[in-house]
Amino acid sequence: MGTLRSRHKWLWLTFLTIVVPVMNLLIHWRIFTFLRDGNLTPVLYAVLAVIWGVVGVYTIYLSLNWVIEQYPVKWRQRIQPLIFIAPALILLGWLLLYPTVRTLIFSFMDANSVDFVGLSNYVAIFTNRLLLAALRNNLLWVVLGTFSCVSLGLIIAVLADRSSFEKLAKSIIFMPMAISMVASGVIWKFVYYYKPGDEQIGLLNAIVVAFGGEAQAWASFAQPWNNLFLIVILIWMETGFAMVLLSAGIKGIPEESLEAARMDGANEIMIFFKIMIPYLSTTILSVTTTIIVFTLKIFDIVMVMTGGQYDTDVVATQFYRQFFMYRNNGYGSTLAIVLLIAIIPVLIFNLRQIRKQGGGFS
């Protein structure tokens, strides 16, 4: 009897384990195709899609967990963590881990990903003039952009700490973080705008003309100045990020050590270099890391401002062009891999930071 009932139970559990996920898949696929193919008005479509997207994910967890709850306790405890992490792992595996491996394989294959070509894509990248220019420009972005953002952010954070309108100033400097790079591109395109003739409507040219200079087409100006004018946009956008984090660090410096140094006759510049910078070194390092990662992947600014013309290509824009315009999977993938290799030191640094924190594992 007992064995019969437990066999019954196992059959039932197996049935649930198979049916519930399959039902989930079928129902959600059905809703998806209905939304995709149905002729709904945009607003209704949007509302339904949002509800489905948000509620749908939750019900998947809920139903799978319900199945698990039917299992005996010993099994439940073993399988439940899987329900909790599986969606995350599946998505990460599918959209990040597996593509990385495939891109790596593509980078050793020809333009159509048919024949194996060995290292010739890598050779091409380091010899082709255009691709090399993209790499060099990207390096310029990373070095100059990151250095300016962090040092300017630090200066502004120190100034704001002593000013009478700290909150307002920080909000103003930080605000570009909320503006998309595309919109920032438009904003700066307008600042750099060049109109043949005397009356300029772009601010920079108007200032130059007012001081007796000659108006220029800044963004398409000769190398390497145009790149610098694009990097200014990055500085405008990212300095706020550095400033906020460094400012929080400055607030953490104990007042006594600053006072003690002042008593010993140190001036503010000495305090800045001898006390503040060493104290902030961890923050400076992590801010620098974040901005380097961000800058390595820079894409939108260049795309909107020049489309990569006038020798302003970076790795990401050249990647986009190779893949979508020239249909060259090989070059596109290789550029992406070169970018990945460039980020690896940052990754190692990050992991070391985590280990230093002890990982927090209980």
Added chain:
Amino acid sequence: MSRRRTKKGSKWLVNSILGFICLIWIIPTAGLFVSSFRPAADILDTGWWTVFPHKGWETEELMSLPEDTDLKKPIEVMGQSYTDEQLKQGVATADGQKLEWQNRRGRIVDIQEKQWKTNAIFTLDNYKNVLGGKNYEITQSDGSVKIEKGSNLTRAFVNTLTVAIPSTIIPILIAAFAAYAFAWMKFPGRKTIFVIVVALLVVPLQVALIPVLQNFTALGLNGTYLGIWIAHTAFGLPLSTYFLYSYISQLPRDLFESAFMDGASNFTIFTKLILPLSVPSIASIGIFQFLWVWNDYLVSLVFIGSQPNVQVLSMRVAEMVGSYGNDWHLLTAASFISMIMPLIVFFALQKYFVRGLMGGSVKG
């Protein structure tokens, strides 16, 4: 006493340097904002700063010189003599006027004087134009009328919301489940998997785009909302998981130990205890993800590039930069429409946003 004075002096210096930096920071945006309310012809003719009172040359009177004036010899105007070249460029007189040829062949000189003026004409036409999608008449500076097709950004605005809301909530929900499991559940390979998740933080998007695009095309997900949600979810997951993990793992154990005693399951504890307790940290990473998704261009460009119905704001604005190039009345208004939502979120929830930043990178 003297020490106090130097402090005051340096405060004045600090304030003015900081004020100057702030001014530089805000002027580009302010310029675009002012321009977005100016008539199309005005934007192209005069700088946006001319809406403020400024001294500009205004024609005072026209003076006809004798028909037979020889341009090769010094030309006498009001008792002074000038060269033809000077009058071409415009030349200042001793009493603060400016002389310039109005009509060189007709020997007419334009006498100008500096006067206070403003070009403060404002209109909502640009916004109506980009939002409504109707045809608009624009009177150009030379008086001719140009009819232009408006671009319907309302649709793109709705699309962006449809992309951004689930792309914010879904990854955070999934990340919260995973973060809880990493922090409080026991399973083999926990540390290793967590390290891999964190390692994925730095994988550049570009690496993933081509293979994912091929998968999406095969599955029919390309150009659909579901596809872009999945993409944003996966790309946002490493950071959200890492961030929420560091918060959830620091909740005190005895908070939910009694719940365990009462026989509550992990799922109940997660939904009834952990999620409500994590609201501050969920809010801060949520704002971050929302801004990121709203402002995204590359992911949308790749995964919905071919579908005009699903296009988001950033794509439309970028497209306008390409096709309308110098139509600043459209570009300025469109950019501002794309900025409204993030700016509202930014100013309303700035505190949480800042906290989110610090949780992610300053910790340790």
